[in-house]
Amino acid sequence: MYFPSNTSNNWETTSPASLGWNEAAVKPLKDFLEEKNSKSFMILVNGRIVMEEYFNRHTSKTSWAWNSAGKTLVAATTGIAQQEGLLNINDIASKYLGTGWTVEPLEKENLITSRHLLTMTSGLDDEKQLVTKANLTYVADAGKRWAYGNVFQKLMDVIATASKQNFETYFKNKLSDKIGMDGSWNMGLIFKIYHSDTRSMARFGLLALNEGKWKDEQILNETYWKESTSSSQSLNPSYGYLWWLNGKSNFMVPSSQTVYPGMLIPNAPSDLYAAMGAEDQRIYVIPSKNMVVVRMGDAADKANPSFAVSGFDRSLWEKINAVIK
Numbered sequence: 001m002y003f004p005s006n007t008s009n010n011w012e013t014t015s016p017a018s019l020g021w022n023e024a025a026v027k028p029l030k031d032f033l034e035e036k037n038s039k040s041f042m043i044l045v046n047g048r049i050v051m052e053e054y055f056n057r058h059t060s061k062t063s064w065a066w067n068s069a070g071k072t073l074v075a076a077t078t079g080i081a082q083q084e085g086l087l088n089i090n091d092i093a094s095k096y097l098g099t100g101w102t103v104e105p106l107e108k109e110n111l112i113t114s115r116h117l118l119t120m121t122s123g124l125d126d127e128k129q130l131v132t133k134a135n136l137t138y139v140a141d142a143g144k145r146w147a148y149g150n151v152f153q154k155l156m157d158v159i160a161t162a163s164k165q166n167f168e169t170y171f172k173n174k175l176s177d178k179i180g181m182d183g184s185w186n187m188g189l190i191f192k193i194y195h196s197d198t199r200s201m202a203r204f205g206l207l208a209l210n211e212g213k214w215k216d217e218q219i220l221n222e223t224y225w226k227e228s229t230s231s232s233q234s235l236n237p238s239y240g241y242l243w244w245l246n247g248k249s250n251f252m253v254p255s256s257q258t259v260y261p262g263m264l265i266p267n268a269p270s271d272l273y274a275a276m277g278a279e280d281q282r283i284y285v286i287p288s289k290n291m292v293v294v295r296m297g298d299a300a301d302k303a304n305p306s307f308a309v310s311g312f313d314r315s316l317w318e319k320i321n322a323v324i325k
Contacts, residue, residue: 022324039064040064040295052198066193072208076220077159077167077175086162094110097154120239148254211225229245248264272284
């Protein structure tokens with residue numbers, strides 16, 4: 001497995017032809033990406049760049065919002081803080097946030113652990129996406145309801161309290177600097193969003209592919225990575241610790257309590273797991289192929305943008321499959 005340098009922009013490449021890919025299908029893939037409002041696209045195999053494309057005046061140096069794909073950065077940082085003994089995800093969140101961080105009765109608030117925040121099972125209201133105390137109201141006991149929302153960001157406060165420094169500093173020192181990422185957390189409309197160039201997103205995908213190991217350093221222990229990318233609860237088996245998982249028997253989507261049968265992306269590899277953000281920001285990690293795929297851009301369907309999985313995933317994998325098969 002190849003890892004790029006942390007201190008230079010050099011990155012080894014390999015060609016589609018050397019992998020036995022269908023080169024005739026590369027242009028249709030690029031055309032599709034441009035048509036669907038993409039800004040950038042990368043494929044890594046064994047850590048090396050096979051495709052790196054930029055569209056619509058976007059460049060390799062342009063910073064772009066990860067949106068909710070950045071949740072996986074928070075999940076990884078939480079794991080690092082746990083392995084350093086600063087926190088335990090099975091402890092109640094109030095241990096780090098103080099009592100009264102919600103407007104729930106205390107006995108209900110004290111059911112919520114950091115693990116519930118990682119798995120979207122806090123039981124707090126998911127309709128009010130702005131995370132203020134007044135909006136953190138009771139819907140169900142923690143662990144009894146899966147609902148996609150922004151309360152995960154309270155993990156940033158958990159980490160800040162546990163580490164006695166702000167989240168951004170801890171994240172930079174313990175994760176992003178160690179793998180050469182170049183980005184920043186900026187305040188969006190309702191929560192802090194990570195912005196970076198495309199290669200930084202690919203670096204995190206490569207760390208995920210290698211289950212927390214970068215070169216010779218195990219930045220985050222393998223056990224936590226396996227937990228992160230396995231079904232974290234039975235309510236929505238297609239969700240780990242803020243990662244989306246393919247290959248499961250059913251799935252749920254944001255803003256809905258409907259359970260849909262089948263895999264998240266039926267035509268993608270079953271072992272795929274993904275960081276997914278609004279407007280189709282994507283990191284797909286495919287261990288069976290030693291592959292990472294990154295897409296940044298505007299929503300593929302601007303009339304119907306989604307928070308996470310969308311019809312774009314299936315359409316994109318149709319084009320990718322034509323290339324790699």
